[in-house]
Amino acid sequence: MVEQRRSKRFDVKLPLRLVRNGLRRIKGAGETRNLSSGGVLFASDTEVQVGEPIEYVISLTPSGEVDLRCLGNVMRLDPNVRDGSERGKPFQVAATVERYEFIRQRA
Numbered sequence: 001m002v003e004q005r006r007s008k009r010f011d012v013k014l015p016l017r018l019v020r021n022g023l024r025r026i027k028g029a030g031e032t033r034n035l036s037s038g039g040v041l042f043a044s045d046t047e048v049q050v051g052e053p054i055e056y057v058i059s060l061t062p063s064g065e066v067d068l069r070c071l072g073n074v075m076r077l078d079p080n081v082r083d084g085s086e087r088g089k090p091f092q093v094a095a096t097v098e099r100y101e102f103i104r105q106r107a
Helices: none
Strands: 015-021 024-035 039-044 053-059 066-079 091-096 099-104
Touching: 015 039, 024 053, 039 053, 039 066, 053 091
Parallel strands: none
Antiparallel strands: 015 024, 015 053, 024 039, 039 091, 053 066, 066 091, 066 099
């Protein structure tokens, strides 16, 4: 099988919040599985629609001091069939990263 990705993916587990799917606001939680400059794969508790725009926030620090706010599109939605450690996150979502901004929480 030939690798078709344009950018290297890094296996990282970071907390993720879903903010918007298409035009509707949503509240969902998840955790990244892998991340690249062009996309993210994450486990989620919320079902989203393939092909729709999505807005999500990845927490880069344990304290939540620095977040990465991303806008992209849902490319794939699969049932999450991991090793059982994914309770409460029944979906696996692949999304693009079209735009992003770093957000620093001020004390």
